[in-house]
Amino acid sequence: MTLSVNRRITALVGVMVLFLAACAKGAPDLDLGQDEVDLGQVINGQISRIEVPVQNAGNAPLKIEAVSTSCGCTTATVEPLEIPAGGTGTLRVEFDSGAHGPEANGPVMRQVFIASNDPDLPEAEFRIVAEVLPAP
DSSP states (O other): OHHHHHHHHHHHHHHHHHHHHHHOOOOOOEEOSOSEEEEEEEETTOEEEEEEEEEEOSSSOEEEEEEEESSTTEEEEEESSEEOTTOEEEEEEEEETTTTOTTOOEEEEEEEEEEESOSSOSEEEEEEEEEEEOOO
16 A cells, blocks of 8 residues: 555656646746945046846846936946856946036936836846036
């Protein structure tokens, strides 16, 4: 009787493993590692450039569908637009502190939005903060 119970348990475990494997579809997982960069003090008119790794921590290709920013003073791109499972891309951001004129000084916060096929985070947000100082 013990042999029969062991066979049933083994068969049940085997069926469960097959079921879980069939249900476990691959999914991408966008991971920026950080959601904000502080540029510190920036002189009005200075252009700041940063690069941030974009990791696909999932088990399916991550497809970047769109990259946008909250203001025309900031531009951003992600390369490549398709990151394989376990792979890394780069978010490149450029902030023009003088885009709003010489009188636009003080604290600023700009956002970058990354739309992708990540089912848990279809739009990631990345922020840039800085203190814009008057030009000498």
